[in-house]
Amino acid sequence: MIYFNNLTDLDLKRLLAPSENIFLHTGMLQSERGVRIDYINKASEIIQPGIYILRDLSLENGLIKSMERREKYFIPNPVSMNDFINCKDSLFLEKNGAFVLKFDLIALMAAEMYNKVKFDSKRNYEDYLAYQRFPFMEHILGKFKEDLKKIILSSGKAFLEEDRKENAFFLPTFDFDRIRYFSVLKDILYKIPLGGPLKRRRITYNESRRLNKHDPWERGREIAEISKARNIDGVFFAFVSSKDKFARRYKLKEALNIKKTIPENSSFGVHISYESATDFKRAKCEIERFKKISKEPLYSRFHYLFPINEKTSAMLSSENIRADFSAGMRGRIGFLNGFCKPYRLAYESTMEIPVSAMDSALVIEKKKENYPLKNIADEVSLLGGVFSIIFHPSSLDKNTFPEYESVLETMLSAGEKMKNTTVENILNHMTAKPEFFIEGEILTVDKSSKKNIKVYRGTKDFIVKSGEKANLKEEK
DSSP states (O other): OEEEEEOSSSOHHHHHHHHHHHHHHHOBOBOTTSEEEEEESSGGGOOSSEEEEEOOHHHHTTEEOOEEEOSSOEEESOOOOTTOEEOTTOSEEEETTEEEESSOHHHHHHHHHTTOOEESSHHHHHHHHHHTTSOHHHHHHHHHHHHHHHHHHHTTOOEEEEOOOOOOEEEEEEEESOOOOOOHHHHHHTTSOOOTTHHHHHHHHHHHHHHOSSOTTOOHHHHHHHHHHTTOOOEEEEOOSSBOSSOBOOOHHHHHHHHHHSOTTOEEEEEEOGGGGTOHHHHHHHHHHHHTTOOSSEEEEEGGGOOOOHHHHHHHHHTTEEEEOOOOOSSSOSOTTSOOSOEESSTTSOEEOOOOEEHHHHHHHHHTTOOOHHHHHHHHHHHTOEEEEEEOGGGGOTTTOGGGTTHHHHHHHHTTTSEEOOHHHHHHHHHOOOOEEEETTEEEEOTTOSSOEEEEETTEEEEEOTTOEEEOSOOO
């Protein structure tokens, strides 16, 4: 058990969400009966043995000035302190029983959560892009937990964590950006023998008109059939705004028709327009419209994967959005901010489920002969994360999207060995905590607890199940 003790002037609210995510992702237990980690402003505040994190104002503003590079993660703005020694390959420096983390984990968590990372050198930026092939934040957090456990056990204290199976989940999502290719306006326009860049569009459109009785972009039922055939549950996102800055969309009635086609255990979410990410009044109107056709829990995704910041997070929370799915990359596959597990956008609030791959990004990567989708899926599987993909059903039309042929099959195959389940099951897996209390050195796990606790105590590790007790002190 550990807890963070804030000795800086950082507002408590800005500490709560990053620290909550540290516990969610590592499975470590939080309790003021455990080991204290002091969050301090400067090195002169290290006056006694203990564990410390030194506040980094540059990283707090998202600036990565230097990197200590490791295989699948990096240490940002590494701390250098006189007389402190490196503990082999540990993330901690040590002197006379005082351990200092080499970087500000609290600031890094917030910078990645709110997509505000920036660089002061081209090399650091390019290396960061390379690290996005890995869920580097999960690797950092795993290493932090491993090194912290060694420090705590070496002091003669017990180390506690959830007895949690690190299941990897596969969660396909489908964005209904387009559902109409044919239109009266196009019928009129493409009867004119146009030249130049519109010639190919005219030929494609007229050929599609000749071959199809139904609109080739109306693929909801086909996606539903594919999902049922493969026994896959996913999340289906629909617009509720008839147009945005990019294109005309469709009416609320058509969004309801999409909802009627989705498989029984799949979920339905609101595809919020791009401009609504900065126009919160519009965003709230779209969410309210969505509520007319779908009950809670509410799921959202901003069009064009608009990056989530603190203000956007607060808006989603105020609208009781249960989970958002906007953290992903448009032109590459991988991990936008190094997460492959869901994380909180604010304390005890909206969860963000990061996207690992989008169909258009896979097409771009394929053109470069650089599309290691299996490697991405393997990383998620290794770390017990969520392999979440985006596919646009209209892309099934080979006439208008010839480059997308076999893309859906590639994406579904990459996740087929992982467990597919509902969004709520995934969120419950991440957020459910063991119920326990401690009297003296006796740990009791409540009978109502849905999770057990794993105890590391000296050389002996053991599980304490619901309704059981254990002595945390090392037996002699």
